[in-house]
Amino acid sequence: MQSDAKKTGLLSIVSTGPGNTQQLTPAALKAIAKAEYIIGNNVYIDLIRPLITGKEVVKSPMGEEVNRAQMALDLAASHRVAMVSGGDAGVYGMASIVLEVAERTQSEVLVEVIPGVTAATAAASRLGSPLSGDYVTLSLSDLLTPWEVIEERLDLASRMGVPVAIYNPRSRGRPHNLDTAIAVIGRHRGDETPVGVVRNAYRPGEEVHVMTLAELRADTSPIDMHSIVIIGGIESRIWKVGDDVRGIITPRGYHRKYVY
Amino acid sequence: MQSDAKKTGLLSIVSTGPGNTQQLTPAALKAIAKAEYIIGNNVYIDLIRPLITGKEVVKSPMGEEVNRAQMALDLAASHRVAMVSGGDAGVYGMASIVLEVAERTQSEVLVEVIPGVTAATAAASRLGSPLSGDYVTLSLSDLLTPWEVIEERLDLASRMGVPVAIYNPRSRGRPHNLDTAIAVIGRHRGDETPVGVVRNAYRPGEEVHVMTLAELRADTSPIDMHSIVIIGGIESRIWKVGDDVRGIITPRGYHRKYVY
Numbered sequence: 001m002q003s004d005a006k007k008t009g010l011l012s013i014v015s016t017g018p019g020n021t022q023q024l025t026p027a028a029l030k031a032i033a034k035a036e037y038i039i040g041n042n043v044y045i046d047l048i049r050p051l052i053t054g055k056e057v058v059k060s061p062m063g064e065e066v067n068r069a070q071m072a073l074d075l076a077a078s079h080r081v082a083m084v085s086g087g088d089a090g091v092y093g094m095a096s097i098v099l100e101v102a103e104r105t106q107s108e109v110l111v112e113v114i115p116g117v118t119a120a121t122a123a124a125s126r127l128g129s130p131l132s133g134d135y136v137t138l139s140l141s142d143l144l145t146p147w148e149v150i151e152e153r154l155d156l157a158s159r160m161g162v163p164v165a166i167y168n169p170r171s172r173g174r175p176h177n178l179d180t181a182i183a184v185i186g187r188h189r190g191d192e193t194p195v196g197v198v199r200n201a202y203r204p205g206e207e208v209h210v211m212t213l214a215e216l217r218a219d220t221s222p223i224d225m226h227s228i229v230i231i232g233g234i235e236s237r238i239w240k241v242g243d244d245v246r247g248i249i250t251p252r253g254y255h256r257k258y259v260y
Numbered sequence: 261m262q263s264d265a266k267k268t269g270l271l272s273i274v275s276t277g278p279g280n281t282q283q284l285t286p287a288a289l290k291a292i293a294k295a296e297y298i299i300g301n302n303v304y305i306d307l308i309r310p311l312i313t314g315k316e317v318v319k320s321p322m323g324e325e326v327n328r329a330q331m332a333l334d335l336a337a338s339h340r341v342a343m344v345s346g347g348d349a350g351v352y353g354m355a356s357i358v359l360e361v362a363e364r365t366q367s368e369v370l371v372e373v374i375p376g377v378t379a380a381t382a383a384a385s386r387l388g389s390p391l392s393g394d395y396v397t398l399s400l401s402d403l404l405t406p407w408e409v410i411e412e413r414l415d416l417a418s419r420m421g422v423p424v425a426i427y428n429p430r431s432r433g434r435p436h437n438l439d440t441a442i443a444v445i446g447r448h449r450g451d452e453t454p455v456g457v458v459r460n461a462y463r464p465g466e467e468v469h470v471m472t473l474a475e476l477r478a479d480t481s482p483i484d485m486h487s488i489v490i491i492g493g494i495e496s497r498i499w500k501v502g503d504d505v506r507g508i509i510t511p512r513g514y515h516r517k518y519v520y
Contacts, residue, residue: 015381017285025377027282066514088381095389096512103499103509115377115385117285121275121348125375129355133405134398134413136420144513145393149421153394156420160396160413239363249363252356253404254326 011076011109013098015089015116018202019047023122028114035082039072040094044086047203065094069101076109088118092139092167120165123198123228126208128239128247130196130230134162140177141168147177154181158188163236163250166229170220178229182217185231189213194232194248197222210238210245271336271369273358275349275376278462279307283382288374295342299332300354304346307463325354329361336369348378352399352427380425383458383488386468388499388507390456390490394422400437401428407437414441418448423496423510426489430480438489442477445491449473454492454508457482470498470505 012031017023024032032038032051039058058075060068072083085093095113102111124131136157142150157164164185170178185193191214199207199222209222213231223229236250272291277283284292292298292311299318318335320328332343345353355373362371384391396417402410417424424445430438445453451474459467459482469482473491483489496510 015385018375022287022290023285023375025277025283025285030282088377088385090381090384090389090391091395092393092512095385096392096509097514099389099499099507099509100511100514103501106501108501113385113389115278115283115381117348117375117377118381121350121375121378124350125275125348125355125373129350129359129373131350132356133352134396135351136394136396136417138394144516153420153422156416157396160416161409162413239359241363241366241368247359249356249359251360252352254357254360256404 009076009078009109010080011072011098011111012080012082013089013095013111013113014082014084015093015114016044016048016084016086017117018119018122019044019086020202021048021050023117023202025114025116028116031114032082032084034080036079037075037081038084039068039081040084044084047086048084065097066101069094069098072098073102073105073107073109076111087122088116089113090115091118091137119167119201119228122201123165123196123230126198126201126206127196127210127230128249130194130232130236130248130250131163131165132250133252134160135233136160136162136164137167138164139167140174140181141171142174142177151180151184154184155187158185161234163233164231166231168225169223169227169229171225178220178223182213186213186217189231189234194236194238196230196248197227199224199227201228210248269336269338269369270340271332271358271371272340272342273349273355273371273373274342274344275353275374276304276308276344276346277377278379278382279304279346280462281308281310283377283462284308285374285376288376291374292342292344294340296339297335297341298344299328299341300344304344307346308344325357326361329354329358332358333362333365333367333369347382348376349373350375351378351397379427379461379488382461383425383456383490386458386461386466387456387470387490388509390454390492390496390508390510391423391425392510393512394420395493396420396422396424397427398424399427400434400441401431402434402437411440411444414444415447418445421494423493424491426491428485429483429487429489431485438480438483442473446473446477449491449494454496454498456490456508457487459484459487461488470508
Protein backbone atom coordinates (compact mmCIF):
# COMPACT_ATOMS: atom_id res chain seq x y z
CA MET A 1 0.00 0.00 0.00
CA GLN A 2 2.99 2.26 0.42
CA SER A 3 4.46 1.69 -3.03
CA ASP A 4 4.03 5.35 -3.93
CA ALA A 5 5.97 6.51 -0.91
CA LYS A 6 8.87 4.25 -1.81
CA LYS A 7 9.17 5.46 -5.37
CA THR A 8 12.39 7.45 -5.68
CA GLY A 9 12.45 10.41 -7.99
CA LEU A 10 15.27 12.14 -9.79
CA LEU A 11 15.56 15.62 -11.23
CA SER A 12 17.95 15.74 -14.17
CA ILE A 13 18.84 19.26 -15.24
CA VAL A 14 19.64 18.53 -18.88
CA SER A 15 21.78 20.78 -21.05
CA THR A 16 20.38 20.72 -24.57
CA GLY A 17 23.28 22.53 -26.25
CA PRO A 18 22.72 24.98 -29.10
CA GLY A 19 19.33 23.45 -29.90
CA ASN A 20 19.98 20.97 -32.65
CA THR A 21 19.50 17.29 -31.85
CA GLN A 22 22.96 16.59 -33.34
CA GLN A 23 24.51 18.59 -30.51
CA LEU A 24 23.09 16.88 -27.39
CA THR A 25 25.24 14.26 -25.71
CA PRO A 26 24.10 10.63 -25.37
CA ALA A 27 23.91 11.22 -21.60
CA ALA A 28 21.47 14.10 -22.18
CA LEU A 29 19.43 12.10 -24.69
CA LYS A 30 19.20 9.20 -22.23
CA ALA A 31 18.01 11.44 -19.37
CA ILE A 32 15.29 12.86 -21.63
CA ALA A 33 14.29 9.38 -22.81
CA LYS A 34 13.97 8.07 -19.25
CA ALA A 35 12.02 11.03 -17.89
CA GLU A 36 8.30 10.85 -17.19
CA TYR A 37 8.01 14.64 -17.12
CA ILE A 38 9.81 17.19 -19.29
CA ILE A 39 9.90 20.76 -18.01
CA GLY A 40 11.34 23.78 -19.75
CA ASN A 41 10.62 27.06 -21.38
CA ASN A 42 8.74 27.06 -24.65
CA VAL A 43 11.75 27.80 -26.84
CA TYR A 44 13.86 24.86 -25.66
CA ILE A 45 10.93 22.45 -25.54
CA ASP A 46 10.17 23.24 -29.18
CA LEU A 47 13.79 22.66 -30.24
CA ILE A 48 13.82 19.13 -28.81
CA ARG A 49 10.24 18.31 -29.85
CA PRO A 50 11.30 15.19 -31.86
CA LEU A 51 12.76 13.63 -28.69
CA ILE A 52 9.77 13.92 -26.38
CA THR A 53 6.79 12.34 -28.10
CA GLY A 54 4.45 10.65 -25.65
CA LYS A 55 5.84 12.37 -22.56
CA GLU A 56 4.12 14.64 -20.10
CA VAL A 57 5.35 18.12 -21.04
CA VAL A 58 5.18 21.07 -18.67
CA LYS A 59 5.91 24.25 -20.58
CA SER A 60 6.57 27.45 -18.79
CA PRO A 61 7.20 30.94 -20.11
CA MET A 62 10.49 32.86 -19.84
CA GLY A 63 10.43 34.85 -16.58
CA GLU A 64 8.78 32.03 -14.61
CA GLU A 65 12.06 30.35 -13.62
CA VAL A 66 11.43 30.30 -9.85
CA ASN A 67 8.03 28.64 -10.20
CA ARG A 68 9.42 26.23 -12.77
CA ALA A 69 12.21 25.20 -10.41
CA GLN A 70 9.79 24.59 -7.54
CA MET A 71 7.45 22.59 -9.78
CA ALA A 72 10.33 20.43 -11.00
CA LEU A 73 11.48 19.68 -7.45
CA ASP A 74 7.93 18.84 -6.35
CA LEU A 75 7.39 16.42 -9.24
CA ALA A 76 10.85 14.89 -8.80
CA ALA A 77 10.05 13.79 -5.25
CA SER A 78 8.43 10.74 -6.80
CA HIS A 79 9.02 10.87 -10.56
CA ARG A 80 11.84 11.06 -13.04
CA VAL A 81 11.88 14.61 -14.30
CA ALA A 82 14.05 16.25 -16.96
CA MET A 83 14.35 20.00 -16.75
CA VAL A 84 15.73 21.07 -20.11
CA SER A 85 17.88 24.16 -20.48
CA GLY A 86 19.63 25.50 -23.58
CA GLY A 87 23.40 25.52 -24.04
CA ASP A 88 25.02 24.32 -20.82
CA ALA A 89 22.47 24.47 -17.97
CA GLY A 90 25.21 25.65 -15.60
CA VAL A 91 25.90 28.82 -17.63
CA TYR A 92 23.00 31.34 -17.69
CA GLY A 93 20.74 28.29 -17.48
CA MET A 94 18.39 26.61 -15.04
CA ALA A 95 20.90 24.82 -12.77
CA SER A 96 21.48 27.70 -10.35
CA ILE A 97 17.85 28.60 -9.69
CA VAL A 98 16.84 24.96 -9.20
CA LEU A 99 19.60 24.48 -6.66
CA GLU A 100 18.81 27.78 -4.95
CA VAL A 101 15.22 26.64 -4.46
CA ALA A 102 16.42 23.17 -3.35
CA GLU A 103 18.71 24.82 -0.79
CA ARG A 104 16.06 27.18 0.57
CA THR A 105 13.57 24.33 1.02
CA GLN A 106 16.33 21.95 2.23
CA SER A 107 15.05 19.53 -0.40
CA GLU A 108 16.29 15.94 -0.24
CA VAL A 109 15.35 15.30 -3.89
CA LEU A 110 18.14 13.78 -5.96
CA VAL A 111 19.36 16.32 -8.49
CA GLU A 112 21.93 15.79 -11.25
CA VAL A 113 23.27 18.29 -13.78
CA ILE A 114 24.10 16.95 -17.24
CA PRO A 115 26.57 19.22 -19.03
CA GLY A 116 26.30 20.28 -22.64
CA VAL A 117 27.83 22.36 -25.40
CA THR A 118 27.79 25.90 -24.05
CA ALA A 119 26.81 28.78 -26.35
CA ALA A 120 30.25 30.42 -26.26
CA THR A 121 32.07 27.40 -27.68
CA ALA A 122 29.25 26.58 -30.11
CA ALA A 123 29.59 30.11 -31.53
CA ALA A 124 33.40 29.92 -31.43
CA SER A 125 33.40 26.72 -33.49
CA ARG A 126 31.64 28.58 -36.33
CA LEU A 127 34.30 31.30 -36.30
CA GLY A 128 37.43 29.11 -36.41
CA SER A 129 39.28 29.45 -33.12
CA PRO A 130 38.55 32.85 -31.58
CA LEU A 131 38.75 31.77 -27.91
CA SER A 132 41.55 29.16 -27.95
CA GLY A 133 42.74 29.65 -24.37
CA ASP A 134 41.92 32.04 -21.51
CA TYR A 135 38.69 33.95 -22.02
CA VAL A 136 35.85 35.70 -20.24
CA THR A 137 32.15 34.83 -20.42
CA LEU A 138 29.94 37.86 -19.75
CA SER A 139 26.26 38.72 -20.16
CA LEU A 140 24.97 42.22 -20.96
CA SER A 141 21.53 41.48 -19.49
CA ASP A 142 20.89 43.73 -16.50
CA LEU A 143 17.69 41.93 -15.58
CA LEU A 144 19.40 40.10 -12.67
CA THR A 145 22.73 41.98 -12.39
CA PRO A 146 22.97 45.77 -11.93
CA TRP A 147 24.41 47.54 -15.00
CA GLU A 148 27.22 49.21 -12.98
CA VAL A 149 28.46 45.73 -11.99
CA ILE A 150 28.38 44.55 -15.61
CA GLU A 151 30.27 47.63 -16.78
CA GLU A 152 32.97 47.20 -14.10
CA ARG A 153 33.39 43.51 -15.03
CA LEU A 154 33.61 44.38 -18.71
CA ASP A 155 36.28 46.99 -18.05
CA LEU A 156 38.41 44.49 -16.07
CA ALA A 157 37.80 41.77 -18.69
CA SER A 158 38.98 44.10 -21.46
CA ARG A 159 42.11 44.92 -19.46
CA MET A 160 42.91 41.20 -19.23
CA GLY A 161 43.64 41.24 -22.97
CA VAL A 162 41.83 37.93 -23.56
CA PRO A 163 38.79 37.28 -25.77
CA VAL A 164 35.38 38.06 -24.28
CA ALA A 165 32.31 36.02 -25.20
CA ILE A 166 29.26 38.22 -24.76
CA TYR A 167 25.86 36.63 -24.05
CA ASN A 168 22.55 38.51 -24.31
CA PRO A 169 24.23 41.31 -26.27
CA ARG A 170 20.93 42.98 -27.04
CA SER A 171 17.29 42.63 -26.18
CA ARG A 172 14.21 44.68 -26.88
CA GLY A 173 14.09 46.12 -23.39
CA ARG A 174 17.74 47.19 -23.41
CA PRO A 175 18.73 48.26 -26.92
CA HIS A 176 21.63 50.52 -25.82
CA ASN A 177 23.62 48.24 -23.48
CA LEU A 178 25.67 47.01 -26.43
CA ASP A 179 26.69 50.53 -27.51
CA THR A 180 27.81 51.30 -23.97
CA ALA A 181 29.68 47.99 -23.81
CA ILE A 182 31.51 48.75 -27.06
CA ALA A 183 32.62 52.10 -25.61
CA VAL A 184 33.97 50.38 -22.47
CA ILE A 185 35.83 47.79 -24.55
CA GLY A 186 37.22 50.57 -26.74
CA ARG A 187 39.14 51.98 -23.75
CA HIS A 188 41.46 48.96 -23.92
CA ARG A 189 41.12 47.50 -27.44
CA GLY A 190 41.96 49.06 -30.79
CA ASP A 191 39.64 49.63 -33.73
CA GLU A 192 41.16 46.69 -35.62
CA THR A 193 40.25 44.14 -32.90
CA PRO A 194 38.49 41.21 -34.59
CA VAL A 195 34.88 40.63 -33.63
CA GLY A 196 32.77 37.59 -34.43
CA VAL A 197 28.99 37.54 -34.32
CA VAL A 198 27.12 34.25 -34.48
CA ARG A 199 23.34 34.33 -34.56
CA ASN A 200 21.33 31.13 -34.05
CA ALA A 201 24.39 28.85 -33.97
CA TYR A 202 23.42 25.37 -35.27
CA ARG A 203 19.80 26.44 -35.52
CA PRO A 204 17.67 27.42 -38.51
CA GLY A 205 18.65 30.87 -39.74
CA GLU A 206 22.26 30.62 -38.59
CA GLU A 207 24.41 33.68 -39.46
CA VAL A 208 28.15 34.15 -38.99
CA HIS A 209 29.80 37.56 -39.30
CA VAL A 210 33.46 38.53 -38.93
CA MET A 211 34.29 42.22 -38.56
CA THR A 212 36.44 44.69 -36.63
CA LEU A 213 35.54 46.58 -33.47
CA ALA A 214 35.26 49.77 -35.55
CA GLU A 215 32.80 48.05 -37.89
CA LEU A 216 30.79 46.76 -34.94
CA ARG A 217 30.62 50.27 -33.50
CA ALA A 218 29.28 51.60 -36.79
CA ASP A 219 26.69 48.86 -37.33
CA THR A 220 25.34 46.47 -34.71
CA SER A 221 22.35 45.44 -36.80
CA PRO A 222 23.09 41.70 -37.12
CA ILE A 223 22.90 41.32 -33.32
CA ASP A 224 19.89 40.25 -31.29
CA MET A 225 19.18 38.20 -28.15
CA HIS A 226 19.88 34.96 -30.04
CA SER A 227 23.44 36.08 -30.86
CA ILE A 228 26.80 35.58 -29.21
CA VAL A 229 29.40 38.29 -29.82
CA ILE A 230 33.05 37.33 -29.41
CA ILE A 231 35.43 40.25 -28.95
CA GLY A 232 38.97 39.21 -29.83
CA GLY A 233 41.87 39.48 -27.38
CA ILE A 234 44.98 41.56 -28.02
CA GLU A 235 46.57 38.73 -30.02
CA SER A 236 43.48 37.71 -32.02
CA ARG A 237 43.57 38.20 -35.79
CA ILE A 238 41.31 37.70 -38.77
CA TRP A 239 42.18 34.49 -40.66
CA LYS A 240 42.30 34.97 -44.42
CA VAL A 241 43.23 32.77 -47.36
CA GLY A 242 44.10 35.30 -50.03
CA ASP A 243 41.35 37.92 -49.65
CA ASP A 244 38.83 35.41 -48.41
CA VAL A 245 37.92 35.82 -44.74
CA ARG A 246 37.75 32.39 -43.10
CA GLY A 247 37.31 33.32 -39.45
CA ILE A 248 39.20 34.48 -36.37
CA ILE A 249 42.31 32.94 -34.81
CA THR A 250 43.53 33.64 -31.31
CA PRO A 251 47.01 32.07 -31.19
CA ARG A 252 47.83 30.02 -28.11
CA GLY A 253 51.49 30.99 -28.04
CA TYR A 254 53.16 28.20 -30.02
CA HIS A 255 54.95 30.96 -31.96
CA ARG A 256 56.77 31.90 -28.77
CA LYS A 257 58.02 28.36 -28.28
CA TYR A 258 58.51 26.81 -31.72
CA VAL A 259 59.67 27.98 -35.12
CA TYR A 260 57.11 26.83 -37.66
CA MET B 261 43.21 8.53 -64.20
CA GLN B 262 42.90 11.72 -62.21
CA SER B 263 40.39 10.36 -59.69
CA ASP B 264 42.82 10.95 -56.82
CA ALA B 265 43.27 14.58 -57.70
CA LYS B 266 39.51 15.13 -57.70
CA LYS B 267 38.92 13.59 -54.30
CA THR B 268 38.01 16.32 -51.85
CA GLY B 269 39.25 16.03 -48.30
CA LEU B 270 37.92 17.44 -45.07
CA LEU B 271 39.61 18.05 -41.74
CA SER B 272 37.16 17.81 -38.85
CA ILE B 273 38.58 19.06 -35.57
CA VAL B 274 36.43 17.00 -33.24
CA SER B 275 35.82 17.90 -29.59
CA THR B 276 35.64 14.69 -27.59
CA GLY B 277 34.37 16.24 -24.33
CA PRO B 278 35.51 14.98 -20.95
CA GLY B 279 36.53 11.63 -22.39
CA ASN B 280 33.56 9.39 -21.86
CA THR B 281 31.67 8.18 -24.92
CA GLN B 282 28.41 9.27 -23.23
CA GLN B 283 29.60 12.88 -23.48
CA LEU B 284 30.36 13.26 -27.20
CA THR B 285 27.68 14.79 -29.40
CA PRO B 286 26.10 12.86 -32.29
CA ALA B 287 27.81 15.36 -34.64
CA ALA B 288 31.21 14.44 -33.15
CA LEU B 289 30.46 10.72 -33.29
CA LYS B 290 29.43 11.05 -36.95
CA ALA B 291 32.62 12.90 -37.90
CA ILE B 292 34.71 10.18 -36.26
CA ALA B 293 32.69 7.43 -37.95
CA LYS B 294 33.12 9.00 -41.40
CA ALA B 295 36.85 9.68 -41.07
CA GLU B 296 39.46 7.54 -42.83
CA TYR B 297 42.21 8.85 -40.56
CA ILE B 298 42.04 9.63 -36.84
CA ILE B 299 44.76 11.87 -35.45
CA GLY B 300 45.30 12.86 -31.84
CA ASN B 301 47.47 12.58 -28.82
CA ASN B 302 47.71 9.23 -27.09
CA VAL B 303 45.48 10.14 -24.15
CA TYR B 304 42.46 11.20 -26.21
CA ILE B 305 42.86 8.40 -28.74
CA ASP B 306 42.76 5.86 -25.91
CA LEU B 307 39.63 7.39 -24.40
CA ILE B 308 37.66 7.00 -27.65
CA ARG B 309 39.19 3.61 -28.56
CA PRO B 310 35.77 1.86 -28.80
CA LEU B 311 34.74 4.28 -31.57
CA ILE B 312 37.66 3.87 -33.95
CA THR B 313 38.08 0.17 -34.66
CA GLY B 314 39.29 -0.49 -38.17
CA LYS B 315 40.46 3.05 -38.84
CA GLU B 316 43.92 4.34 -39.66
CA VAL B 317 45.12 5.87 -36.40
CA VAL B 318 47.96 8.40 -36.25
CA LYS B 319 48.99 8.87 -32.64
CA SER B 320 51.24 11.69 -31.66
CA PRO B 321 52.73 12.58 -28.29
CA MET B 322 51.91 15.69 -26.23
CA GLY B 323 54.30 18.48 -27.28
CA GLU B 324 54.13 17.57 -30.98
CA GLU B 325 51.12 19.76 -31.73
CA VAL B 326 52.66 21.70 -34.62
CA ASN B 327 53.73 18.55 -36.50
CA ARG B 328 50.37 16.96 -35.79
CA ALA B 329 48.55 19.96 -37.24
CA GLN B 330 50.67 19.93 -40.42
CA MET B 331 50.20 16.18 -40.85
CA ALA B 332 46.43 16.50 -40.47
CA LEU B 333 46.26 19.26 -43.09
CA ASP B 334 48.43 17.25 -45.51
CA LEU B 335 46.26 14.14 -45.16
CA ALA B 336 43.05 16.15 -45.39
CA ALA B 337 43.96 17.47 -48.84
CA SER B 338 42.53 14.22 -50.22
CA HIS B 339 41.03 12.27 -47.28
CA ARG B 340 38.48 12.66 -44.53
CA VAL B 341 40.46 13.23 -41.37
CA ALA B 342 39.27 13.60 -37.77
CA MET B 343 41.65 15.37 -35.43
CA VAL B 344 40.40 14.54 -31.96
CA SER B 345 40.90 16.93 -29.06
CA GLY B 346 39.65 16.63 -25.47
CA GLY B 347 37.00 18.88 -23.97
CA ASP B 348 36.10 21.56 -26.49
CA ALA B 349 38.79 21.72 -29.19
CA GLY B 350 38.47 25.51 -29.27
CA VAL B 351 39.51 25.88 -25.60
CA TYR B 352 43.13 24.87 -24.85
CA GLY B 353 42.68 22.33 -27.64
CA MET B 354 43.89 21.68 -31.18
CA ALA B 355 41.70 24.12 -33.13
CA SER B 356 44.00 27.14 -32.82
CA ILE B 357 47.24 25.48 -33.85
CA VAL B 358 45.63 23.72 -36.83
CA LEU B 359 44.24 27.03 -38.06
CA GLU B 360 47.53 28.84 -37.40
CA VAL B 361 49.32 26.31 -39.60
CA ALA B 362 46.54 26.50 -42.22
CA GLU B 363 46.89 30.29 -42.25
CA ARG B 364 50.68 30.27 -42.53
CA THR B 365 50.59 27.81 -45.45
CA GLN B 366 47.52 29.54 -46.96
CA SER B 367 45.93 26.10 -47.04
CA GLU B 368 42.73 25.66 -49.07
CA VAL B 369 41.82 22.47 -47.20
CA LEU B 370 38.27 22.43 -45.85
CA VAL B 371 38.36 22.60 -42.05
CA GLU B 372 35.41 22.38 -39.64
CA VAL B 373 35.41 22.60 -35.86
CA ILE B 374 32.88 20.44 -34.01
CA PRO B 375 32.17 21.81 -30.53
CA GLY B 376 31.94 19.72 -27.38
CA VAL B 377 31.45 19.79 -23.64
CA THR B 378 34.28 21.96 -22.36
CA ALA B 379 36.15 20.91 -19.20
CA ALA B 380 34.97 23.92 -17.15
CA THR B 381 31.27 23.09 -17.52
CA ALA B 382 31.87 19.33 -17.19
CA ALA B 383 33.57 19.99 -13.83
CA ALA B 384 30.90 22.54 -12.85
CA SER B 385 28.12 20.00 -13.45
CA ARG B 386 29.67 17.74 -10.79
CA LEU B 387 29.71 20.58 -8.27
CA GLY B 388 26.10 21.75 -8.60
CA SER B 389 26.10 25.22 -10.13
CA PRO B 390 29.36 27.01 -9.26
CA LEU B 391 29.63 29.07 -12.50
CA SER B 392 25.98 29.93 -13.26
CA GLY B 393 26.63 33.21 -15.10
CA ASP B 394 29.66 35.39 -15.84
CA TYR B 395 32.96 33.61 -15.26
CA VAL B 396 36.60 33.51 -16.30
CA THR B 397 38.46 30.58 -17.87
CA LEU B 398 42.19 30.67 -17.10
CA SER B 399 45.12 28.27 -17.39
CA LEU B 400 48.08 28.22 -15.00
CA SER B 401 50.35 26.58 -17.58
CA ASP B 402 53.22 28.91 -18.45
CA LEU B 403 54.46 26.67 -21.25
CA LEU B 404 52.97 28.97 -23.93
CA THR B 405 52.09 32.09 -21.91
CA PRO B 406 54.59 33.99 -19.74
CA TRP B 407 53.86 33.67 -16.01
CA GLU B 408 53.71 37.47 -15.49
CA VAL B 409 50.86 37.62 -18.02
CA ILE B 410 49.00 34.81 -16.24
CA GLU B 411 49.42 36.52 -12.88
CA GLU B 412 48.15 39.86 -14.21
CA ARG B 413 45.10 38.15 -15.77
CA LEU B 414 44.40 36.27 -12.54
CA ASP B 415 44.56 39.49 -10.51
CA LEU B 416 42.06 41.22 -12.84
CA ALA B 417 39.84 38.11 -12.92
CA SER B 418 39.74 38.03 -9.12
CA ARG B 419 38.82 41.71 -9.04
CA MET B 420 35.84 40.97 -11.32
CA GLY B 421 34.23 39.11 -8.43
CA VAL B 422 33.04 36.26 -10.68
CA PRO B 423 33.97 32.56 -10.47
CA VAL B 424 37.25 31.52 -12.09
CA ALA B 425 37.66 28.09 -13.69
CA ILE B 426 41.34 27.16 -13.54
CA TYR B 427 42.79 24.74 -16.11
CA ASN B 428 46.18 23.07 -15.74
CA PRO B 429 46.32 24.00 -12.06
CA ARG B 430 49.44 21.92 -11.47
CA SER B 431 51.94 19.91 -13.46
CA ARG B 432 55.18 18.16 -12.61
CA GLY B 433 57.30 20.88 -14.18
CA ARG B 434 55.54 23.71 -12.36
CA PRO B 435 54.49 22.54 -8.90
CA HIS B 436 54.39 26.03 -7.32
CA ASN B 437 52.25 27.99 -9.80
CA LEU B 438 49.12 27.03 -7.87
CA ASP B 439 50.45 28.36 -4.56
CA THR B 440 51.33 31.66 -6.23
CA ALA B 441 47.90 31.77 -7.86
CA ILE B 442 46.15 31.20 -4.52
CA ALA B 443 48.11 34.13 -3.07
CA VAL B 444 47.01 36.39 -5.96
CA ILE B 445 43.37 35.34 -5.57
CA GLY B 446 43.64 35.93 -1.79
CA ARG B 447 44.21 39.66 -2.42
CA HIS B 448 40.58 39.96 -3.52
CA ARG B 449 38.73 36.95 -2.05
CA GLY B 450 38.17 35.95 1.56
CA ASP B 451 39.22 32.72 3.28
CA GLU B 452 35.63 31.43 3.22
CA THR B 453 35.37 31.58 -0.60
CA PRO B 454 34.05 28.22 -1.84
CA VAL B 455 36.41 26.19 -4.01
CA GLY B 456 35.55 23.10 -6.05
CA VAL B 457 38.09 20.63 -7.32
CA VAL B 458 37.10 18.02 -9.89
CA ARG B 459 39.67 15.47 -10.95
CA ASN B 460 39.04 13.22 -13.97
CA ALA B 461 35.48 14.46 -14.54
CA TYR B 462 33.38 11.68 -16.14
CA ARG B 463 36.47 9.48 -16.41
CA PRO B 464 37.62 6.52 -14.32
CA GLY B 465 38.91 7.69 -10.94
CA GLU B 466 36.67 10.77 -10.81
CA GLU B 467 37.00 12.81 -7.58
CA VAL B 468 34.93 15.79 -6.45
CA HIS B 469 36.02 18.00 -3.55
CA VAL B 470 34.31 21.06 -2.05
CA MET B 471 36.37 23.24 0.29
CA THR B 472 37.14 26.86 1.18
CA LEU B 473 40.00 28.99 -0.12
CA ALA B 474 41.70 28.68 3.31
CA GLU B 475 41.48 24.87 3.08
CA LEU B 476 42.86 24.94 -0.46
CA ARG B 477 45.78 27.09 0.71
CA ALA B 478 46.56 24.57 3.46
CA ASP B 479 46.32 21.46 1.29
CA THR B 480 46.44 21.32 -2.49
CA SER B 481 47.10 17.58 -2.59
CA PRO B 482 43.99 16.46 -4.52
CA ILE B 483 45.03 18.62 -7.50
CA ASP B 484 46.98 17.48 -10.56
CA MET B 485 47.05 18.22 -14.28
CA HIS B 486 43.81 16.25 -14.81
CA SER B 487 41.93 18.54 -12.42
CA ILE B 488 39.83 21.66 -12.85
CA VAL B 489 39.70 24.06 -9.89
CA ILE B 490 36.74 26.40 -9.65
CA ILE B 491 37.22 29.40 -7.37
CA GLY B 492 33.87 30.82 -6.32
CA GLY B 493 32.87 34.43 -6.98
CA ILE B 494 31.97 36.89 -4.24
CA GLU B 495 28.37 35.63 -4.15
CA SER B 496 29.13 31.88 -4.33
CA ARG B 497 28.25 29.72 -1.34
CA ILE B 498 28.51 26.10 -0.26
CA TRP B 499 25.20 24.28 -0.68
CA LYS B 500 24.27 22.13 2.28
CA VAL B 501 21.26 20.04 3.25
CA GLY B 502 21.54 19.87 7.02
CA ASP B 503 25.25 19.27 7.57
CA ASP B 504 25.65 17.42 4.30
CA VAL B 505 27.69 19.31 1.70
CA ARG B 506 26.02 18.95 -1.71
CA GLY B 507 28.07 21.34 -3.82
CA ILE B 508 28.51 25.01 -4.67
CA ILE B 509 25.87 27.50 -5.77
CA THR B 510 26.61 30.82 -7.42
CA PRO B 511 23.26 32.63 -7.41
CA ARG B 512 22.26 34.38 -10.63
CA GLY B 513 20.48 37.22 -8.93
CA TYR B 514 16.88 36.04 -8.80
CA HIS B 515 16.90 37.04 -5.10
CA ARG B 516 17.32 40.66 -6.22
CA LYS B 517 14.25 40.46 -8.42
CA TYR B 518 11.83 38.00 -6.85
CA VAL B 519 10.73 37.08 -3.36
CA TYR B 520 10.92 33.31 -3.13
